[in-house]
Amino acid sequence: MEPIIDGFDYRRVQVAPGVELNVAVGGAGEPVVLLHGFPQTHLMWRHVAADLAGEYRVICPDLRGYGDSDKPADVDGRVYSKRNMAADVVALARALGHERFALAGHDRGALVAFRAGLDHPDAITRLALLDVVPTVDTWEVMSGVSAAVGFHLYLMAQPPGLPERLIGAEPDVFFGHFLDLWARDPRAIPAEVRAAYLRASRGAVDSIVADYRASAGVDVEDDQADRAAGNRLGMPVLVLQQDWGAALGYDAAGVWRAWAPDLRHVTVECGHFMAEEDPAAVAKALRELLAG
Structure with missing residues (x-):
């Protein structure tokens, strides 16, 4: 039996033509949506979601292209844009009865959440972003041998064909x-x-690559357009991340402050999978954001 978030109800919700998301819903109260990262599914939130469900209605979807959600073909290089994936999240919340909600995302889910905050500011009340910097800034801060940590970004940015074949040959290893x-x-x-996680990723090689490829193309263009227009995140923003600034030689808090004037930036001591490695600390930080 596949692991689930205990005490949560599971359903499928249509969020766009031909796209349904698998979603786990639990608790009661003000809504908070939790978005997972790579190479994971909604299960990465299992501890935090169960903790928050005592006070909030917690909504944990598998992103488009991941887990048990639909995986449409990337016909134009835009199907997996963060703009489309953010629109999925807003449509999901509305289908569940919520016009406004708090949003937290980790890794890829944080990039989706970031885009949702820019594109749908009236829908997002508070925003938490775990262990990323915005897409356009990611490419700008990575250089030299330190960029080897992000080799997968460069691999999956290649034109369709090669990345899918290489990863598909040994998906569990990758x-x-x-x-x-x-x-x-x-x-x-x-x-x-x-x-x-491995079973889910093994069955989603093409869509995962398409998600990453979008972040070397259309997602950068969207971020650049917002930067040029002076668009910023107007809601309170919490960023939890490892000390990537020290590792890669940039001012991580400064990068985020340029996008989020109402910012709380916290450097964590655990690894990348912080919602699983230190769920109590993550839940505490989210509660402080939600209650603030």
Whole structure:
């Protein structure tokens, strides 16, 4: 049996023509949507979601192209734009009865959440972003040998064909590499959850590559357009991240402050998978944001 978030109800919700998302919903109260990262599914929020469900209505979808959500073909290089994926999230919340909601995202989900905050400011009340910088800034701060940490970004940015074939030849090795490398505490992702992540990723190679390819194309263009227009995140923003600024030689808090005037930036001590490695700290930080 596939692992689930205990006590949550599961359903499928149509969010766009031909696109349904798998979503787990639990708790009652003001809504908060939690978006997962790579190479994971909504399960990465299992501890935090159960904790928050005592006070909030917690909504945990699999993103378009991931987990048990639909994986439409990327016919034009834009199907997996963060703009489309952000629109999915807003449509999901509305389908569940929420015109306004708090939003938290990790990794790829944080990029979707960032785009949702820019594109749908009237819908997003508060925003939490875990262990990323915006797409356009990511490409700008990575250079030299330090950029080797992001080799997968460059691989999946290549034209259709090669990345899918290379990753598809050994998907468990590829996706497992990140699960093993990025967790400071391997016990945070138990064997049954790791297996679930690998099964989900194995069946989503094309859509995962399309998601990353969009971040080397249309997502950069969208970020650049917002930067040029002076668009900023108007809601309170919490950023939790590892000390990537020190590792890659840039001012991480400064990068985020340029996008989010009402910013709380916190450097964490755990690994990349912080919602699994230190769920109590993540839940506490989210509560402070939601209650502020």
